[in-house]
Amino acid sequence: MTVLMYFLIGLMIPVVCALLWKPIREYFRMRGDRVITCPDNEQPAAVTVNAGHAARTAAGGHEQLRLDSCSRWPEKAGCGQDCLKQIEAQPMDCLVKTQVSRWYTDKTCALCGKALGMIDWTERKPALRSPDGRTIEWQDVRPETLHQVMATHAAICWDCHVAETFRRERPDLVIDNPHATQPRP
Numbered sequence: 001m002t003v004l005m006y007f008l009i010g011l012m013i014p015v016v017c018a019l020l021w022k023p024i025r026e027y028f029r030m031r032g033d034r035v036i037t038c039p040d041n042e043q044p045a046a047v048t049v050n051a052g053h054a055a056r057t058a059a060g061g062h063e064q065l066r067l068d069s070c071s072r073w074p075e076k077a078g079c080g081q082d083c084l085k086q087i088e089a090q091p092m093d094c095l096v097k098t099q100v101s102r103w104y105t106d107k108t109c110a111l112c113g114k115a116l117g118m119i120d121w122t123e124r125k126p127a128l129r130s131p132d133g134r135t136i137e138w139q140d141v142r143p144e145t146l147h148q149v150m151a152t153h154a155a156i157c158w159d160c161h162v163a164e165t166f167r168r169e170r171p172d173l174v175i176d177n178p179h180a181t182q183p184r185p
Contacts, residue, residue: 022058023056027052032097033096035047035144035146040079047070047083048067050066100146107155135161
């Protein structure tokens with residue numbers, strides 16, 4: 001009896017995995033903030049797709065997207081969600097993380113000059129330096145202002161962001177090295 005049970009379980013696992021693969025993949029593919037061009041006013045808008053709905057409909061064989069949130073809501077909550085065509089055409093290109101990662105690829109830190117390259121979103125995230133010299137993290141940027149921020153702010157590394165934040169918040173504990181600008185012998 002036990003051998004038969006293991007055999008049936010062994011047969012069921014690949015079948016269940018095959019059935020769940022597409023909805024699980026779709027769920028993770030549709031998560032995250034996206035920046036699209038609103039068809040109504042041709043301005044950037046931040047949206048999130050209802051990833052659960054996308055996964056459920058993908059399991060049925062006919063994926064259907066719908067918005068979970070939009071930066072233009074509640075004023076335009078009854079819109080036709082025509083922006084979903086942009087997401088269907090290029091789901092990964094409109095993700096905020098994708099756009100930010102591309103922007104950083106060829107950048108160097110505006111403070112220390114270190115090449116930034118690929119982003120590690122779990123640790124040592126890159127940051128920004130505003131025109132007034134203040135440093136901010138990407139989590140503090142509203143997605144719908146992404147392109148404006150990229151045009152006006154400079155890219156900086158995590159180390160410089162931490163140092164500048166400490167310098168700003170605790171100036172009483174910062175001592176500048178007077179020999180930092182002098183060349184080494």
